[in-house]
Amino acid sequence: MLKLVASRLALGILSLLLVSAAVFAITSLLPGDAAEELLGQYATRETVEALRASLGLDQPAPLRYLHWLGGLLTGDFGRSLANNVPVAQLIGARLPNSLMLAGATAVVSVPLALAIGITAAMWRGSLYDRAVSVLTLSIVSVPEFLVATASVLVFAVHLRWLSALSAASDITSLAQFFRLFALPVATLCCVIVAQMIRLSRAAIIDQLRAPYVEMAVLKGVGPLRVVLRHALPNAIGPIANAIALSLSYLIGGVIIVETIFNYPGIAKLMVDGVSTRDLPLVQACAMIFCAGYLLLVTVADLCAILSNPRLRHP
Amino acid sequence: MKLLASRLRRIPIGGLFGGAIVLFWIAMVLLGARVAPHDAGEIVDMDVFLPASAQFPFGTDYLGRDMLSRVLHGARYTVGIALAAALIASGSGLILGMVAAVRRGWLDAVLSRALDTLISIPSKMFALIVVAAFGSSIPVLVLMAGTIYTPGAYRIARSLAVGVGAQDFVRVAEARGEGTGFIVREEILPNIIGPVLADFGLRFVFIVLLLAGMSFLGLGIQPPNADWGSLVRENMAGLYEGAPAVLMPALAIASLTIGMNLAIDALGGRDALGGRRRSGEAG
Numbered sequence: 278m279l280k281l282v283a284s285r286l287a288l289g290i291l292s293l294l295l296v297s298a299a300v301f302a303i304t305s306l307l308p309g310d311a312a313e314e315l316l317g318q319y320a321t322r323e324t325v326e327a328l329r330a331s332l333g334l335d336q337p338a339p340l341r342y343l344h345w346l347g348g349l350l351t352g353d354f355g356r357s358l359a360n361n362v363p364v365a366q367l368i369g370a371r372l373p374n375s376l377m378l379a380g381a382t383a384v385v386s387v388p389l390a391l392a393i394g395i396t397a398a399m400w401r402g403s404l405y406d407r408a409v410s411v412l413t414l415s416i417v418s419v420p421e422f423l424v425a426t427a428s429v430l431v432f433a434v435h436l437r438w439l440s441a442l443s444a445a446s447d448i449t450s451l452a453q454f455f456r457l458f459a460l461p462v463a464t465l466c467c468v469i470v471a472q473m474i475r476l477s478r479a480a481i482i483d484q485l486r487a488p489y490v491e492m493a494v495l496k497g498v499g500p501l502r503v504v505l506r507h508a509l510p511n512a513i514g515p516i517a518n519a520i521a522l523s524l525s526y527l528i529g530g531v532i533i534v535e536t537i538f539n540y541p542g543i544a545k546l547m548v549d550g551v552s553t554r555d556l557p558l559v560q561a562c563a564m565i566f567c568a569g570y571l572l573l574v575t576v577a578d579l580c581a582i583l584s585n586p587r588l589r590h591p
Numbered sequence: 592m593k594l595l596a597s598r599l600r601r602i603p604i605g606g607l608f609g610g611a612i613v614l615f616w617i618a619m620v621l622l623g624a625r626v627a628p629h630d631a632g633e634i635v636d637m638d639v640f641l642p643a644s645a646q647f648p649f650g651t652d653y654l655g656r657d658m659l660s661r662v663l664h665g666a667r668y669t670v671g672i673a674l675a676a677a678l679i680a681s682g683s684g685l686i687l688g689m690v691a692a693v694r695r696g697w698l699d700a701v702l703s704r705a706l707d708t709l710i711s712i713p714s715k716m717f718a719l720i721v722v723a724a725f726g727s728s729i730p731v732l733v734l735m736a737g738t739i740y741t742p743g744a745y746r747i748a749r750s751l752a753v754g755v756g757a758q759d760f761v762r763v764a765e766a767r768g769e770g771t772g773f774i775v776r777e778e779i780l781p782n783i784i785g786p787v788l789a790d791f792g793l794r795f796v797f798i799v800l801l802l803a804g805m806s807f808l809g810l811g812i813q814p815p816n817a818d819w820g821s822l823v824r825e826n827m828a829g830l831y832e833g834a835p836a837v838l839m840p841a842l843a844i845a846s847l848t849i850g851m852n853l854a855i856d857a858l859g860g861r862d863a864l865g866g867r868r869r870s871g872e873a874g
Contacts, residue, residue, distance in 0.1 A: 292707075292708065292711045295708040295711075296708060296711055296712055299708055299709070299712065300712070300720060303720050303721060303724055304720060304723065304724045305724075306724065306725075414849075414852060415845075415849060418796060418800075418845075418848040418849050418851075418852045419800075419841075419844065419845045419848060419849070420800045420803045420804050420807070420820070420841075420844055420848075421800075421804060422803070422804055422807040422820070422823065423823075423841045423844065423845065426823070426827070426830060426837070426841070429830065430830060525713050528713045528715055528716065529713070529714075529715045529804065532715055532719075532804075532808070533804065533807070533808070536808055547719060548719070548808055548810070550723065551719050551722055551723040551810055552809060552810060554723055554724075554726075555723075556723060556724065559719065559720060559723040560720075563712075563716050563719065563720050566713065566716050567711070567712055567713070567716060570711070570713050570716075571711055574711070
């Protein structure tokens with residue numbers, strides 16, 4: 278089992294390395310470079326050359342990649358082109374906000390989605406199941422920003438529960454904290470719960486088709502026990518995968534939600550970086566998101582390995 | 592003709608409805624600018640965010656422009672660009688996948704590894720990086736969306752083609768001494784085209800959603816042109832009044848993507864694809 282786990286971890290690290298190479302390659306394909314961008318069109322050749330040398334842009338691309346990678350590993354993400362502040366400082370100020378948003382969303386949405394997905398699978402074909410299917414398919418096939426604006430419309434405009442604007446800076450009491458936080462979290466949950474329900478329902482139904490479930494039913498085991506004791510343990514691997522994959526929807530959702538609510542998180546930082554074409558900032562944010570995503574997928578695969586006795590004791 | 596009619600009758604009503612919506616919007620790509628009552632940029636009324644009326648069925652936008660005309664003009668960008676990008680993604684994925692499946696060996700290994708790397712970058716991230724590096728002109732958007740969804744199309748085409756390639760009639764063709772081109776074109780392609788078409792539909796939906804999201808962030812189609820995502824973005828101020836200007840383009844996107852999903856389901860596409868699709872791709 279250790280060998281299996283180690284090889285899965287190694288694969289994760291290899292993927293991360295390849296992804297970093299891809300991110301670096303895309304952002305340095307264009308002929309012009311940061312030195313020209315910074316100095317504008319009136320710069321003389323000498324000043325451009327001098328700045329290029331001081332930024333290390335006169336070195337060949339593979340060397341620059343290694344330098345950049347070394348910087349990432351030691352926490353030196355370079356300086357932002359837009360306001361000449363170290364990228365690490367910008368990200369450091371924003372990352373906790375985004376992690377809080379993502380964490381709160383995961384805590385709310387995972388149990389909710391599992392409960393709905395498992396019950397829908399249990400009463401497969403019932404009115405409840407069909408309603409869940411239609412609703413989740415509709416939510417999955419419209420853009421995240423539509424779900425987000427619709428929930429703003431419902432929660433903040435029609436029901437007037439919460440203020441539509443949130444800023445994590447001036448929080449004095451716990452109640453206020455929940456008030457400001459609730460709407461982005463609720464919106465984000467709407468975006469990702471649908472996908473998670475679909476995937477976990479499919480994983481359970483897949484198990485319910487297996488012969489051992491038929492055996493259990495013929496033995497006279499009750500439906501609740503069939504699902505919870507027989508099907509669920511076998512579906513842990515696929516469900517862990519489903520959760521990891523739906524959390525990749527979380528990435529898309531976080532970008533939209535932070536933009537709509539003007540939430541001071543890392544996704545908003547990255548979107549602003551993209552519109553000012555602040556490449557060092559974009560590279561660093563992209564690597565954080567990709568590393569987070571790969572981490573989730575790897576953890577899900579490890580869960581699948583550890584929950585499966587056939588893989589645990591080969 | 593009779594065969595076609597009897598086949599059409601077997602398709603569930605939802606599928607026909609979905610297909611009709613999709614065909615309507617595709618027609619609007621070509622005709623939208625001509626059937627629109629006003630020019631996209633023309634200011635028709637001094638009142639902004641008007642509700643729906645007989646004169647302006649979709650109301651007016653934040654500058655007092657006719658929303659119906661703007662949605663019809665926008666079809667060209669939302670539907671047209673997504674179609675082009677989906678053709679690139681499915682086309683290159685299909686060709687690479689079939690060749691990899693027939694040739695095997697190092698070509699297969701290199702292609703699979705390289706495209707797996709692309710799949711482990713979430714699609715929105717990839718889009719943001721590309722736009723940061725290259726700007727958001729229309730050719731960049733088309734190529735970007737085409738590249739993002741190629742690996743998924745490749746995986747499906749490859750796994751389908753490997754299945755077909757193991758069958759006897761392909762072995763016979765190989766034994767006859769046919770080349771890769773012939774085997775791919777005559778033996779494999781006709782046997783996998785159904786699921787590949789269904790996958791094309793799904794890829795089209797993902798691309799519509801991705802590009803609409805980018806435009807909503809202001810990083811997609813740039814003014815003065817506007818796709819449906821940009822229309823939602825620029826009219827967000829009307830959300831609190833419930834103005835049709837912000838709801839209508841959003842509904843247009845939803846009708847397109849849900850219609851396509853209904854059509855694929857009705858043709859049995861999703862079942863044909865089975866477990867081959869990794870759902871994470873849409874994120």
